[in-house]
Amino acid sequence: MRDIARILRLVLPWWRNVAGNIAANVLSALFSVLSIAMVVPFLRILFGSERVTEAPSALAMNKESISAWFNYSFSQLIFTYGEQATLVLLCAGVVLAFFFKNLFYYLALWFLAPARAGVVRELRAKLYSHLLILPLSFYSRRKKGDLLARTTSDVQEVEWSILQGFELFFREPVSLVFFLVTLWLISLELSLFVFILLPLAGLIIGRIGRSLRRRSGKAQNLMGQLLSTVEESIAGLRIIKAFNAIPYSIGRFKTLNRSYTRLLIGITRRSDLSAPLSEFLGVIILVGILWFGGRMVLSESVDLGPEVFITYLVIFSQMINPAKNLTTAWYQVQKGSASLDRIGEVLAEQEVITEKPGALPIRDLGEGIRFSGLSFSYGDEPVLQDIDLDIGKGQVVALVGPSGAGKSTLADLLPRFHDRSGGQLLIDGRPIEDYRIDEVRALMGIVSQDTILFNDSVHNNIAFGGSYSREEVSRAARIANAEEFILLMEEGYDTVIGDRGVRLSGGQRQRISIARAVLRNPPLLILDEATSALDTVSERLVQEAIDRILGDRTVVVIAHRLSTIRHADLIVVLEQGRIVERGTHASLMEQEGLYHQLIQLQRFR
Numbered sequence: 001m002r003d004i005a006r007i008l009r010l011v012l013p014w015w016r017n018v019a020g021n022i023a024a025n026v027l028s029a030l031f032s033v034l035s036i037a038m039v040v041p042f043l044r045i046l047f048g049s050e051r052v053t054e055a056p057s058a059l060a061m062n063k064e065s066i067s068a069w070f071n072y073s074f075s076q077l078i079f080t081y082g083e084q085a086t087l088v089l090l091c092a093g094v095v096l097a098f099f100f101k102n103l104f105y106y107l108a109l110w111f112l113a114p115a116r117a118g119v120v121r122e123l124r125a126k127l128y129s130h131l132l133i134l135p136l137s138f139y140s141r142r143k144k145g146d147l148l149a150r151t152t153s154d155v156q157e158v159e160w161s162i163l164q165g166f167e168l169f170f171r172e173p174v175s176l177v178f179f180l181v182t183l184w185l186i187s188l189e190l191s192l193f194v195f196i197l198l199p200l201a202g203l204i205i206g207r208i209g210r211s212l213r214r215r216s217g218k219a220q221n222l223m224g225q226l227l228s229t230v231e232e233s234i235a236g237l238r239i240i241k242a243f244n245a246i247p248y249s250i251g252r253f254k255t256l257n258r259s260y261t262r263l264l265i266g267i268t269r270r271s272d273l274s275a276p277l278s279e280f281l282g283v284i285i286l287v288g289i290l291w292f293g294g295r296m297v298l299s300e301s302v303d304l305g306p307e308v309f310i311t312y313l314v315i316f317s318q319m320i321n322p323a324k325n326l327t328t329a330w331y332q333v334q335k336g337s338a339s340l341d342r343i344g345e346v347l348a349e350q351e352v353i354t355e356k357p358g359a360l361p362i363r364d365l366g367e368g369i370r371f372s373g374l375s376f377s378y379g380d381e382p383v384l385q386d387i388d389l390d391i392g393k394g395q396v397v398a399l400v401g402p403s404g405a406g407k408s409t410l411a412d413l414l415p416r417f418h419d420r421s422g423g424q425l426l427i428d429g430r431p432i433e434d435y436r437i438d439e440v441r442a443l444m445g446i447v448s449q450d451t452i453l454f455n456d457s458v459h460n461n462i463a464f465g466g467s468y469s470r471e472e473v474s475r476a477a478r479i480a481n482a483e484e485f486i487l488l489m490e491e492g493y494d495t496v497i498g499d500r501g502v503r504l505s506g507g508q509r510q511r512i513s514i515a516r517a518v519l520r521n522p523p524l525l526i527l528d529e530a531t532s533a534l535d536t537v538s539e540r541l542v543q544e545a546i547d548r549i550l551g552d553r554t555v556v557v558i559a560h561r562l563s564t565i566r567h568a569d570l571i572v573v574l575e576q577g578r579i580v581e582r583g584t585h586a587s588l589m590e591q592e593g594l595y596h597q598l599i600q601l602q603r604f605r
Contacts, residue, residue: 010119020111025171028104029178035097036182036315108171120159127151127343135352136417137378145228146221150342153223157339160332168329172322179319186312193292194285194316215267220339222260229253289316353416359436365443365523365554366428368392369414374423376409383409384577387423391570393523396555398565400595401574407558410574411526414556415441445517447546449529451509453501458486459493461501462515472519480515481545482508514545525550528558562599571595 011018077086128151139147184191233240233249240249290313297309374387384406391397399407412418413425416437425432432440453461462473470493477483477493485508489495501509517525527546543564559565566585573581573588573595581593588595 010123011115013122014115014118017111017115021108021115021171022174024104024108024111025174028101028108028171029175031097031101031104032175032318033178033182033315035094035101036311036318105171116159120155123158123343124151124155127155127346130347130349130351133351133353134349136412137352138349140378143224143228145226145231146224147346148231149220149224149227150346153227154220154339154342157220157336158343160336168325168332172326172329175322176319176326179315179322182315183312183319186308186315187293187296189296190289190293190312194289215263215270219260219263219267220342222256222263226253226256226260229256286313286316289313353419353437355437356433360430360434362427362435362439362443365393368395368428368554369524370424370426370429371410372424372426374413374425375421376406376413376418377421382577387579389572389579389582391554391556393554394552395569396550396557396565396567398557398559398568398571399574400559400562400565400571400598401580402598404576405574406577407574408528411528411556411558414524414526415444415446442520443522444524444526445520445522446526447510447513447517447528451501451506451513453497453504453509453512455496455499457491457494457496458489458512461497461512462519464516466520468519473515476515476519477512479518479545479548480511481548482511482515485511511545523553525553525555526558527555529560562595562602 077089081089131147131151180191183194229252233253240246293309293312369391371387371389374384375382376384387410389397399410401407409418413420414432416432419433427435427440454464459470459473462468462476473493474483477486486493486495495503497503497512501512504512557565557568565571568585571581571583571585571588572579573593575594581588581591581595583591589599
């Protein structure tokens with residue numbers, strides 16, 4: 001029931017479509033029962049077990065009155081047209097009833113189609129939106145391939161398994177209810193016998209369905225591992241080839257692929273078991289009815305005519321297909337619920353970086369930035385401790401220190417990629433949490449060592465996140481020393497640069513990244529080792545671009561190549577998450593501390 005409730009919550013926005021589907025299914029089931037029930041009075045007259053009724057009887061809501069009314073109606077037809085013509089009319093009525101049954105069956109599907117497509121669309125959009133707002137720490141403990149699996153194969157599994165099954169859940173129970181009520185009205189004793197056998201069949205089907213859900217969850221987890229392996233292999237293809245690790249990588253993938261295939265075969269076999277198993281159990285119940293009902297017909301003490309028994313068998317046989325479909329739907333829902341669980345795990349992840357109600361706007365950097373007694377931890381692991389630092393407006397502040405000292409983490413606190421664990425981070429004298437997150441980030445332009453570009457045109461990469469004219473983009477590219485090589489490309493600014501900018505060199509990618517930052521004209525610029533991975537020529541071009549955009553901006557520079565930050569207004573030296581030195585280049589060299597050691601080490605390289 002929990003799974004059904006979850007699916008109902010998904011389709012709730014499309015309740016009008018669902019209501020139309022249910023109404024059409026009710027009418028379809030009604031005409032299905034009516035097409036069979038029409039035969040009963042004629043069979044009674046044909047077998048001679050019921051005398052032709054010459055006088056009408058008062059219609060009341062009970063089995064005897066309804067039966068008498070049908071008898072009288074068919075008697076009038078026989079009196080008027082004769083038995084042969086009445087048979088023709090009866091056949092035409094059955095055909096007409098089946099026409100309306102199938103018409104409403106199609107309308108039921110027509111109503112539900114937008115709900116099915118809409119649920120999948122909204123689920124995929126909700127999952128993607130949630131992934132974008134989750135903190136960076138979430139991705140440090142998750143494999144990208146597994147997240148891709150959840151947004152692709154798991155959502156597709158919900159579409160194919162759950163929603164197809166749910167379509168049957170809307171249709172088949174209505175048919176079964178109509179059939180069961182009709183059977184109950186025809187013979188109470190036979191129906192009680194059926195109701196004893198049906199739960200036994202349900203227990204068998206339910207037991208297999210639960211095991212199917214467990215196996216489906218394992219299969220989707222393995223699919224996530226497969227996608228992770230493919231994603232990592234493509235990203236690390238140079239290393240795989242360089243270390244002759246192609247056989248190793250293929251063997252690793254084949255091992256995962258075999259495990260997934262074995263599990264998938266088991267799931268498919270169990271899922272395929274649903275239809276034949278439910279049909280077989282239905283036949284067993286039908287045989288039981290033949291035995292039990294046959295004894296009632298042959299017994300003189302029980303009033304059950306052969307024509308009524310035949311009708312009962314015909315109606316029950318019509319129940320087998322809806323029951324089989326309902327079983328198939330149950331299996332599909334169990335199979336797809338594992339995917340719904342995996343999607344739910346991601347959606348349940350908390351948005352750690354939240355905006356407080358009534359957050360203030362901020363358009364520009366006024367006084368500056370202050371870190372006061374600030375600390376930050378990844379879980380139980382401290383990264384920054386007791387950070388006290390003032391960054392005045394228009395200052396160039398450099399963060400240096402050994403790898404792992406916490407330089408990038410300190411810079412990441414400014415755009416609220418993470419939130420502090422303790423202390424304060426103030427912008428213009430107010431806690432950063434008091435401001436709107438989007439406006440805080442709009443103050444900043446970020447150029448990192450690991451340049452992130454998208455498989456799009458040069459123009460769209462520079463103008464990313466905004467709407468800018470070609471003239472504005474071109475001006476930013478000129479400032480970033482990028483227009484020269486852009487105009488030499490096949491389609492200029494309209495050239496698609498490939499996945500992560502693979503068609504560009506490292507220096508070109510970095511200059512595109514600088515142009516993107518320049519275009520926003522931010523008052524605060526964060527340069528995270530922007531030149532450390534470049535060759536000498538590219539470094540010079542990128543450094544010229546950086547020098548050109550500094551102007552009167554506030555700049556935070558993270559640098560390994562210390563020669564690039566000699567003229568910074570303030571150099572802050574970090575070690576093991578603490579500030580151990582601060583000052584200008586000249587004053588720090590005089591102290592002959594850690595900064596002096598780092599300079600000396602780089603001179604000997």
